[in-house]
Amino acid sequence: MASTIRVGVVGCGFYAQNHLNSWHELRREGADLTAVCDVDPAKAEAAGGNFGVPHYTDAAKMLDAEKLDVVDIVTRHETHRPLAELAIGKGVAAIVQKPFATTWDDCVAIVDAADKAGIWLAVHENFRFQTPMRHVKRVIDSGAIGRPTWARINFRTGYDIYKTQPYFYNEERLAIADVGIHVIDLARFFLGEVAHISCETQRRNPKVRAEETATMMLRHESDAVSVVECTYGARKLPDPFPETLLEIEGETGAIVVGIGLRMSVTSNGQVSEESIGSPLRSWTSEPWHASQEGAFNACQHFLDCLKRGVPADTSGEDNLKTFALVDAAYKAAEEKRAVEPENWRRKA
Ligand SMILES: NC(=O)c1ccc[n+]([C@@H]2O[C@H](COP(=O)([O-])OP(=O)(O)OC[C@H]3O[C@@H](n4cnc5c(N)ncnc54)[C@H](O)[C@@H]3O)[C@@H](O)[C@H]2O)c1
Incomplete structure (x- = not known):
């Protein structure tokens, strides 16, 4: 069982702040927030500065430069498929925010790519x-x-x-x-x-x-x-x-x-x-706390599954349903x- 999971977060916008804070808090349970990435340089820099980790504006470069166990994709739906396929292509596990992707075909393509490569895949469905x-x-x-x-x-x-x-x-x-x-x-x-x-x-x-x-x-x-x-x-x-x-x-x-x-x-x-x-x-903080706490619990679940090498409750295959x-x-x-x-x- 792995004791540490190195996490790279892609997308440092509005909702990603909850993921970044969750991974940071989960360092006590073995999460290592290793690097962050956003195509907007100001957002990438701010997140890197806030959490004391290197920042990138290109996910491919982050994946090449850093040794990651999982990429947490917190961009909007249009970019989910290319970013998930990028991580899977590099042999890195992926978590994708909901909605899984823009179309059914995109979702299936991501699941099939992960299956074929034997890569762990989850959807951050947090309610x-x-x-x-x-x-x-x-x-x-x-x-x-x-x-x-x-x-x-x-x-x-x-x-x-x-x-x-x-x-x-x-x-x-x-x-x-x-x-x-x-x-x-x-x-x-x-x-x-x-x-x-x-x-x-x-x-x-x-x-x-x-x-x-x-x-x-x-x-x-x-x-x-x-x-x-x-x-x-x-x-x-x-x-x-x-x-x-x-x-x-x-x-x-x-x-x-x-x-x-x-x-x-x-x-x-x-x-x-x-x-x-x-x-x-x-x-x-209220009123978002219920959603934020759901995001934390979801990250905690993903961390536990990654450490144990078991599928998440909200795996890619599950989320297709x-x-x-x-x-x-x-x-x-x-x-x-x-x-x-x-x-x-x-x-x-
Ligand atoms: N689960 C929930 O409760 C919940 C709540 C809000 C949003 N969300 C989801 O979170 C996702 C993000 O939403 P948001 O409101 O944070 O959007 P946002 O627009 O605030 O943030 C997205 C960020 O991704 C960056 N980005 C876009 N393409 C990129 C790429 N190729 N590489 C790196 N960075 C890139 C953008 O520059 C932006 O900073 C969406 O899928 C949304 O549905 C979920």
Whole structure:
């Protein structure tokens, strides 16, 4: 088992700060943040300076100059495939931020390249790593509510996410590809794989090019049904950002996670309640702390898997199933019908 994992971070923009801080904190567990890279020299230099490591403006040069065990790609989706293929081509493991890539074909190409070269590959899909969501999964796995049969999982906010991510105004796909993807992944995490999906999208914000609201209905292979909702145009106050709220019904009980991350569990007629909020870390702050802590937990999981040489829970192959559902949701909305995410069965 490797005791140290040398990490190179590519992309030092908005969200990468959470990865950089996570790897830095994880030095106690064997992460060695070795180098950083951004095509924007000012961002590369700032990150290198903040974390005391060499900085590069060219990922290929970083890979040639540094001995890395893993490249953590925190750029936007258009660059994920070339950067992942670069790392894989050099025999280095790769972690790719969500969305995995721009198209299904790109995602499959990355997974196939990694498979062929025998390279470890993971997708930084982090909602399922958030402490509250881990808690919900533990309750389900304990059997307290019996087999889950129905769920509503939602991320509905009006928080000004355009301020930190102005590129959202011009994306071709927004609500489902950016945040619905996380909620769909949670639906898989809690209720298992999906047989088909229906979806209605809305573009309620005229300043935004794509949909900023989506309402999806999923039939799971277990026969369970879930409703997955996401919007960046909610009006209610208090705004729950960045909390994911949910209700899951099982054969013998139910779980409700309400605003403020209060969880109520009904098990065989007995109700218990507790607070399941994300703890603050030294470098996290409200309201982003829930997301930041999910990113930390995801990095910690990847570090552990890399040290042990085992696949991540959100491996490339696993994340194809989430990405296929994103594609299926857009198709369902466009064609006004339920769509099977057939393409992820490519290896069945
Ligand atoms: N998981 C989450 O909760 C979450 C939240 C926000 C963003 N994200 C994801 O993180 C990714 C990055 O988003 P962001 O908001 O930080 O974007 P950003 O635009 O702020 O940062 C991206 C950075 O990548 C750099 N870059 C682009 N091409 C590069 C290349 N070839 N080599 C090196 N650097 C390059 C850019 O100069 C920029 O600094 C996206 O995929 C986004 O979906 C995830």
